[in-house]
Amino acid sequence: MSVKSIDELRRIMKSDLCNRCGSCAGLSGGKIVFTDREGRYRPVVVNEPDEAEARRMLTACAGKEFNFPEFRVRFYDNAPEFHTYTGPYFGIYIAYAEDDLVRRTGASGGMLSAILIYLLESGQIDGAVVTGMDEEKPWLTRPYIATTRQQILDAAQSKYIITSVNELLPDIAAFNGRLAYVGLPGQVQSIRKLQAAGDKSVASIKYIFGPFYGNTLHFSSVRSFLKSYKIKDYRNISRLWFRYGEWPGNMRVEMKDGRSVELPKFHANYLIPFHIVRNSLLCTDLSNEFTDISGGDAWAPVYEERGKGFSMVIVRSTEGNRILKEMEQKQLVRLQPLREDEAITMHSHGYDLKKRGAFIRIRFRRMLGLQVPDYGYTVSGFTAGRYLMELLIDALFLLLSTRLARTTAELLPPATIGRLFEKTRTFWKKATYSIKRENLNQ
DSSP states (O other), X not given: OOOOHHHHHHHHHHXXXXXXXXXXXXXXXXXXXXXXXXXXXXXXXXXXXXXXXXXXXXXXXXXXXXXXXXXXXXXXTTOXXXXXXXXXXXXXXXXXXXXXXHHHHSXXXXXHHHHHHHHHHTTSOXXXXXXXXXXXXXXXXXXXXXXXXXXXXXXXXXXXXXXXXXXXXXXXXXXXXXXXXXXXXXXXXXXHHHHHXXXXXXXXXXXXEEXXXXXXXXXXXXXXXXXXXXXXXXXXXXEEEEEESSTTOEEEEEETTSOEEEEEXXXXXXXXXHHBOGGGGTXXXXXXXXXXXXXXXXXXXXXXXXXSOOXXXXXXXXXXXXXXHHHHHTTSEEEEEOOHXXXXXXXXXXXXXXXXXXXXXXXXXXXXXXXXXXXXXXXXXXXXXXXXXXXXXXXXXHHHTSHHHHHHHHTSOHHHHHHHHHHHHHHHHHHTHHHHHXXXXX
């Protein structure tokens, strides 16, 4: 007896495979909704779809299955370069927006915002699917279609809590014009699956862009951050930033009563092991491989010491290459070519997490009889030391995600635990340097 599509969807929704991309809700016509957005933030079936509707949603779901080699051939068959870690590409650059306001408003070099603004103001698109903060609940994210320069800038910077951009699929389908789309890897992969299936909901999407991706946090991270400052009611938040101020920025929360709290980004990273969404640890796509152009921070001392913000961008498609070259010629962006090995080394920690750690974790889950994603490829050949390192990492994630660990962390001043986290992270990077860098560029 075949399994009903809705039953398969339910299994994914309840498991670590669900990346909360929002496609099932967006395609359901209100039959699937997200509940408890300030808690577990999961899609829930409120009115069961018929088989055809459920099958369409399952087709869009990238949480359980996304065949990297198959979709790479479909969308990037003419890309001249490829590496398993970086994905297909025409070129890799250190870059930043020449417009100082755009550069400062962004999380790093303002590149994604600059690209969207250029496409909009040159008439190549009529709108852009972006994610900002909700005006009514400014502690939560909200996807929307930006049709002005200011609306694009309002959505600038990273959002480290859960977003479900593809809930917006009805608005995307109804939009009269050409759209650019910005999303995280799981969200982008779902759009690519819908495009490959010829689904009318994504017919208006002309370009796809996205940031590099490390992890997503539950909203509990914001609540916990405030509790550490003795602020109990998050509903009094008036503004929330994750990369406020001079690059690399600060986590900053402003309250309606005039209070504000702020912590440097690298110190605020202490929240990650306590509040990480488990699906983040199964994602193998650091650099958003199925975009036209993707971008992330240029993590290297030579750039970090300068401040201002520098991006590393990977141009993947013919159209993406055209757009960036046009912008360079018009002096809208500054580009400096970067070698593949330099790019991989710059994000070696992230590539190790995604292209090594994730595949080891998938093996562990399979051994335990848990659901695992199918990406159509695997990376193997890891040393015994790397397996042992992953066991330790996974044990720490499990331990620190407990209520006791979270409560204990909230008793410490954020500045103290942040500095401790940063020192521990530095020690860990030095101690595991040889294991992580071993054969990294092969």
